[in-house]
Amino acid sequence: MGIFLEVLEYPGEVADEIAHRIPERGSAEIKFGAQCIVRDYQCAVFFSGGKGGDVLPGGRHTLSTKNIPILTNLLALPWGFKSPFRCEVYFITLKTFADMRWGTTDPVAFRDKEFGLVRLRAHGTYTFKVAEPALFVNRLVAGDDSFTTQEIQDQLRSIIVSRFNDFLGENLTSILDLPGQYREVSEALHAHIAPEFRNFGLDLQQFYVQSVTPPEEVQKAIDARSSMGAVGNLDLFLKYKAAHALEGAAQAGGAAAQGMGMMAGMGIGAMIPGMIVDTSAPKAPPKGSVFCAGCHNEMGADSRFCPRCGKPAVVAVRCLKCSADLPAQAAFCLRCGAPVAAAAKCGKCSAGLAPGAHFCMKCGEKTA
Numbered sequence: 001m002g003i004f005l006e007v008l009e010y011p012g013e014v015a016d017e018i019a020h021r022i023p024e025r026g027s028a029e030i031k032f033g034a035q036c037i038v039r040d041y042q043c044a045v046f047f048s049g050g051k052g053g054d055v056l057p058g059g060r061h062t063l064s065t066k067n068i069p070i071l072t073n074l075l076a077l078p079w080g081f082k083s084p085f086r087c088e089v090y091f092i093t094l095k096t097f098a099d100m101r102w103g104t105t106d107p108v109a110f111r112d113k114e115f116g117l118v119r120l121r122a123h124g125t126y127t128f129k130v131a132e133p134a135l136f137v138n139r140l141v142a143g144d145d146s147f148t149t150q151e152i153q154d155q156l157r158s159i160i161v162s163r164f165n166d167f168l169g170e171n172l173t174s175i176l177d178l179p180g181q182y183r184e185v186s187e188a189l190h191a192h193i194a195p196e197f198r199n200f201g202l203d204l205q206q207f208y209v210q211s212v213t214p215p216e217e218v219q220k221a222i223d224a225r226s227s228m229g230a231v232g233n234l235d236l237f238l239k240y241k242a243a244h245a246l247e248g249a250a251q252a253g254g255a256a257a258q259g260m261g262m263m264a265g266m267g268i269g270a271m272i273p274g275m276i277v278d279t280s281a282p283k284a285p286p287k288g289s290v291f292c293a294g295c296h297n298e299m300g301a302d303s304r305f306c307p308r309c310g311k312p313a314v315v316a317v318r319c320l321k322c323s324a325d326l327p328a329q330a331a332f333c334l335r336c337g338a339p340v341a342a343a344a345k346c347g348k349c350s351a352g353l354a355p356g357a358h359f360c361m362k363c364g365e366k367t368a
Helices: 069-075 133-141 149-171 182-198 216-231 234-253 255-275
Strands: 003-008 017-022 028-038 042-048 051-056 059-062 085-093 097-103 108-112 116-130 146-148 202-213 290-292 313-315
Touching: 017 133, 028 042, 042 133, 051 133, 085 133, 097 149, 108 149, 116 149, 146 149, 149 182, 182 202
Parallel strands: 003 028
Antiparallel strands: 017 085, 017 146, 028 059, 028 085, 042 051, 042 085, 097 116, 108 116, 116 202, 290 313
């Protein structure tokens, strides 16, 4: 037996409910002249025989041929519109549903110019409301007695993530550019997603991208790059780290060691510049250097024969004025310009002898 209704209303007590059907099952008998009470935040959509009728805005409505002309044409009653008619009514909430959340269920593959192929997760929020009630009922509600945001959230999320993937591939080159572009990205995605919502009779009012998160290893690489950029002057950074470490050790060792730690921390600053040297700068030959008699290759102080050509080693001549080590054939000091004392000569072959030599390096004759 059908339900006979003279007053139709629904207070909308469920917070996330978008649409509610009266009656919840089947259809009800409603007579002409019945009252339909619609809240200001609602509208009422009439259906009869599976076909959509009129949409009534907020207010108190008397059901008559004036208020529901399309439904009257559908019924075409031959009884002077005094007999009851059967229909169902959907009360649609027109309020804005805020703080709707979206996010990627699985990471999204993205080819980054800095890090290569990475997998990203994204999250954000959006707000929407019903813009075309009849279209919304036909496309989504489709006979349900109650329709909430939870029933549509997964479908809307899939639309958002799909458009988000397309946008990343077409407009973004590196995730390093994202922190300063969230507003621009959100606005661009809103323009891409809004038409998809309108297909269901919905109006996407606001859309926000709150975070795009790379994998942990990529986050570490970004942190390392940021740290290197923040260091700037490596010399000052090393001084700071060394002093900080010593001061921390002093604090751990007690008040007596604290003063020593602070003094050592200050002293380390003067020591480190000598530790950081330019390896490209030329080095002065060590004292007591020796040179090859044949190819003049410089060798270690304890060398006796040249490792390059096998010739005997010759001790360098030393300047009497500034004590600089000079090649054996030098006539003047390369450092101070003072003349070099003439070297002794071999009595047999007249070859120059190195200072302190007991034998001639050319003929092997014993010197005096």
